[in-house]
Amino acid sequence: MEITRITLPPITAPGEVTTFYSFESGTARSVALSNMAVLLAGRNNATVPVLMIDWDTESPGLHHYVDQHDERPGLLEYFEACRDHIELLARTAAPLSDVKMARQVLEAVDWEPYVERVDHSRPLYLMRAGRFDDSYGERADRIDWDGLFAACPALFRCFADHMARRFRHVLVDARSGRSAAVSICTTLLPRKLVALFTPNQRSLEGLAGVVTRSIEYRCSHEDEQRPLLVYPLPCSIDSADCARRLQWRRGDPQKGLAGYQPALEQLLRESYGLAQLSLDSYLDEVQLQQTNAMSSGEHLSVRADPEGDRFSLTRTFETLLDWVADGHFPWQSHAEVGLLTSISAARLLSADGISTAVSVPLAADLKRLGDLYRRQDRERQAQQCYEESTRLRQRLLGEDHADTRLSRSCLADLLRKVGKLDEAKFLYEQLADDCQRLFGADHPDTLAAMSGLAATLAQLGDFAAALPLHEQIVDACDRLFGPDHVMTLASIAAQADTIISSGNPERGRFLYERVRFGRERLLGSEHEDTLRSTERLSLLLCQLGETAQAIQLQESVVRARERHAGAEHRYTVQAREALAEILAVRGDLDAVLAIQETLVRSHKVRLGAEHPDTLNAQLRLSSTLGERGDFDAARRIQEHVVRLHESIHGMDDIETLYSKKLLSETLSNQGNDSAARTLSETVQKGNDRLRHIGMVSGPHESDRGELGMKAAILDVRGAAASPKSLAQELGKLRELIIHSPREARELADSLSPMVLGPNVATPLRRKGMEMIKLVYKQEGDKDALLAFSEAVQSFFEDALLEAAGGKQAGGL
Numbered sequence: 052m053e054i055t056r057i058t059l060p061p062i063t064a065p066g067e068v069t070t071f072y073s074f075e076s077g078t079a080r081s082v083a084l085s086n087m088a089v090l091l092a093g094r095n096n097a098t099v100p101v102l103m104i105d106w107d108t109e110s111p112g113l114h115h116y117v118d119q120h121d122e123r124p125g126l127l128e129y130f131e132a133c134r135d136h137i138e139l140l141a142r143t144a145a146p147l148s149d150v151k152m153a154r155q156v157l158e159a160v161d162w163e164p165y166v167e168r169v170d171h172s173r174p175l176y177l178m179r180a181g182r183f184d185d186s187y188g189e190r191a192d193r194i195d196w197d198g199l200f201a202a203c204p205a206l207f208r209c210f211a212d213h214m215a216r217r218f219r220h221v222l223v224d225a226r227s228g229r230s231a232a233v234s235i236c237t238t239l240l241p242r243k244l245v246a247l248f249t250p251n252q253r254s255l256e257g258l259a260g261v262v263t264r265s266i267e268y269r270c271s272h273e274d275e276q277r278p279l280l281v282y283p284l285p286c287s288i289d290s291a292d293c294a295r296r297l298q299w300r301r302g303d304p305q306k307g308l309a310g311y312q313p314a315l316e317q318l319l320r321e322s323y324g325l326a327q328l329s330l331d332s333y334l335d336e337v338q339l340q341q342t343n344a345m346s347s348g349e350h351l352s353v354r355a356d357p358e359g360d361r362f363s364l365t366r367t368f369e370t371l372l373d374w375v376a377d378g379h380f381p382w383q384s385h386a387e388v389g390l391l392t393s394i395s396a397a398r399l400l401s402a403d404g405i406s407t408a409v410s411v412p413l414a415a416d417l418k419r420l421g422d423l424y425r426r427q428d429r430e431r432q433a434q435q436c437y438e439e440s441t442r443l444r445q446r447l448l449g450e451d452h453a454d455t456r457l458s459r460s461c462l463a464d465l466l467r468k469v470g471k472l473d474e475a476k477f478l479y480e481q482l483a484d485d486c487q488r489l490f491g492a493d494h495p496d497t498l499a500a501m502s503g504l505a506a507t508l509a510q511l512g513d514f515a516a517a518l519p520l521h522e523q524i525v526d527a528c529d530r531l532f533g534p535d536h537v538m539t540l541a542s543i544a545a546q547a548d549t550i551i552s553s554g555n556p557e558r559g560r561f562l563y564e565r566v567r568f569g570r571e572r573l574l575g576s577e578h579e580d581t582l583r584s585t586e587r588l589s590l591l592l593c594q595l596g597e598t599a600q601a602i603q604l605q606e607s608v609v610r611a612r613e614r615h616a617g618a619e620h621r622y623t624v625q626a627r628e629a630l631a632e633i634l635a636v637r638g639d640l641d642a643v644l645a646i647q648e649t650l651v652r653s654h655k656v657r658l659g660a661e662h663p664d665t666l667n668a669q670l671r672l673s674s675t676l677g678e679r680g681d682f683d684a685a686r687r688i689q690e691h692v693v694r695l696h697e698s699i700h701g702m703d704d705i706e707t708l709y710s711k712k713l714l715s716e717t718l719s720n721q722g723n724d725s726a727a728r729t730l731s732e733t734v735q736k737g738n739d740r741l742r743h744i745g746m747v748s749g750p751h752e753s754d755r756g757e758l759g760m761k762a763a764i765l766d767v768r769g770a771a772a773s774p775k776s777l778a779q780e781l782g783k784l785r786e787l788i789i790h791s792p793r794e795a796r797e798l799a800d801s802l803s804p805m806v807l808g809p810n811v812a813t814p815l816r817r818k819g820m821e822m823i824k825l826v827y828k829q830e831g832d833k834d835a836l837l838a839f840s841e842a843v844q845s846f847f848e849d850a851l852l853e854a855a856g857g858k859q860a861g862g863l
Contacts, residue, residue, distance in 0.1 A: 057163050059217055060098040060174055066215040069375065070223040070236045073247035074257030077110060077227045079286045079339065080247050084222050085116040086368045091220050091376065092173035100174040102166065102218040106236050107226035108191045111180030117169040127181030127190060129165040130199065136160055137202050149205035156206065157213045176218070196231040200239075207239040208275070220376075229261065238265040243280045243375060247339075248311070249287045250299045255311050258283070259318050266322050281322065282374060282381050283315045283330075286339035300334065302656060317659035319382065327658075327840065328382035336385055337371045339364070390420040407447060414443035418458055425461075430469045431842065437462040451489060456482060460500065467507050476511065479504035493531055495538065498524055502545055509549040518553065521546040540569045544584060556595055563588045577611040586629060598637040605630045619657045624650060640679045647672040661699060663706075666692050667828050670713060682721045689714040703737040705785060705822050709829075711737075738785065777805050781819050788825060799826040803839055 073080040105113035225236035302310030397413040421436030444455040463478035482500035508517035528539040551559035589604035612623040654665035676685040696707040718727035787795035806819035827836035
């Protein structure tokens with residue numbers, strides 16, 4: 052049969068395969084795919100070749116969305132031809148490896164007769180499910196996808212690469228439910244998986260099962276360890292019923308209803324090995340509302356509305372492409388995705404020689420991205436953005452330009468926060484000198500630089516230099532702005548922090564009371580600045596032994612957080628934890644228990660029942676129960692945590708051994724000396740086995756998949772062997788955790804940067820991260836734990852970006 056050869060616009064790099072899957076609601080899936088295909092094919096002046104493949108051979112229909120009804124061969128006939136050629140090679144050729152056989156087959160079977168152009172204004176093509184003649188149904192039933200895979204396991208993976216070398220985007224419409232064809236489409240073919248689900252638990256569980264199986268397969272098969280980016284997509288959402296929409300998304304603990312967002316966040320955390328992530332911004336933007344078009348499957352793709360308002364499906368699909376097209380993660384905010392896209396485009400233009408006109412906005416975007424990362428506590432990425440922004444502005448605008456000084460100020464403040472104090476001091480000294488030269492000693496910019504310098508000197512322990520500088524700043528602000536101005540109160544708060552650090556808490560208390568009352572009058576009792584100073588004062592009062600007033604103040608902070616941020620918000624949880632600490636100092640164990648029980652429920656709703664923070668909150672609850680003498684309740688909780696630690700981490704993991712140690716102490720307090728002794732011996736034997744095998748991970752890691760897949764996808768930088776010194780130091784840390792927890796803190800602090808180094812083997816890194824987190828948990832140091840967790844998350848995100856071929860700002 053003669054065919055007209057297909058001429059495609061050239062692509063500069065291999066394309067990508069994206070599968071669209073839904074456990075049910077195939078119509079919504081096909082509408083989403085066809086509309087996104089049209090939008091992709093229209094990009095870059097309609098020069099982006101896009102191929103749609105209808106793999107739903109049992110219920111084909113993608114051709115209806117593009118008004119193509121003629122009889123033409125498609126996917127079914129193509130793989131029938133592939134099967135015949137595999138059988139021919141098996142009879143006539145020497146044995147071949149899977150990959151060589153797959154490539155020979157794909158070269159022999161020309162794909163062009165099975166693909167048709169469906170839009171003559173854009174390079175949009177379709178491989179339909181097949182030729183819909185009288186034999187189609189029988190042939191579709193007869194096709195043996197399992198047998199085809201068994202005959203040549205590399206066929207489908209190589210087919211995906213084969214088509215991606217010709218099309219920038221290959222969009223696969225997978226059938227619903229579960230089948231061999233579904234496994235091919237979701238596991239073997241794609242780099243990205245758009246997973247649709249409808250507002251019911253069955254649909255969500257079906258989706259989660261398919262995603263989990265796809266990832267587990269890639270974990271356990273060496274040839275398939277490739278990136279798989281998952282984009283969950285809720286559809287059939289009733290936009291008119293706000294209460295039900297919110298309940299379906301967030302859940303309702305009072306009614307025992309689990310929302311889909313917490314379930315999806317837990318699924319992605321487990322899949323990518325991240326301690327924490329949020330889909331807030333992503334799901335704010337990409338919910339597909341229930342419309343006639345989505346349920347009936349109108350031909351939206353041929354008349355997509357280019358000027359759609361915020362209620363249009365076109366706009367929703369365009370927003371989803373902001374994440375999907377360039378491979379951004381769904382837990383990245385829409386603001387971050389937009390900035391990364393702008394930065395990437397500016398760098399391409401700069402590479403073409405368009406420098407100043409592009410680089411000035413680039414520096415501004417880098418600074419804004421650094422601000423965003425700073426708010427998210429992602430200090431490492433923020434520092435890199437600030438550094439690049441500063442370099443660009445220094446070169447293009449000069450040292451004295453306001454934008455240059457702003458970037459330097461942001462960088463100095465961040466360096467101070469992360470403990471790089473010498474570098475921060477140097478930058479602040481430069482800023483203070485420059486501002487004084489340009490504007491004089493009393494200018495707000497000069498005072499701000501001096502304030503940063505004073506705080507840095509205080510952190511360095513140079514109180515003799517810091518305190519006079521604070522005094523000078525406060526006097527200037529009082530004289531220039533008045534005693535109740537925002538800047539004056541901020542300067543007094545900074546002075547109070549330094550005075551407290553220097554060993555004068557009473558003087559610091561007086562100043563903080565002045566700050567709190569001043570902010571309350573000026574900003575209101577529940578303003579964020581007021582709440583921070585109130586919480587700081589409450590902790591200081593607790594330190595001074597005035598627990599009654601401290602509790603009263605901290606309770607007001609908790610109530611304000613609950614009203615404005617919600618009961619499950621991170622700030623509310625932190626405020627409750629601080630209140631529990633004050634109550635524990637006072638000895639009010641009943642009140643502490645009530646708060647800890649609330650915290651456990653909050654962690655379960657927000658993070659999931661098996662999240663490390665949830666399990667840690669349960670262990671803290673059990674310790675308080677033990678202090679109160681309720682050993683039975685403490686034992687039940689600890690047994691539950693031990694079982695989860697064993698199933699998640701393995702028998703000899705440091706987390707498991709620590710929870711067993713607590714359980715053995717509880718058993719001993721109950722008088723069950725025999726069981727306590729047996730469990731204590733188990734802990735010792737586990738510790739001995741860890742010492743004997745060094746820091747090599749147990750087999751449970753690959754079973755769980757947390758770093759089996761990460762070794763290939765997330766942790767590509769950990770190929771080199773770890774230094775023996777690090778393994779030895781972690782061995783010491785393990786001993787201290789089990790036998791002398793207090794001595795473990797100093798060693799954990801020194802090992803933190805080494806564990807996240809670029810050339811540490813994956814098992815060693817994972818063990819080190821677990822132990823360092825456990826030390827901070829034992830100490831109850833939430834700030835250290837949060838900082839280290841954020842550093843770990845940043846490390847994994849960087850590694851995942853690198854493995855997935857993504858590009859981050861600031862050289863990330």
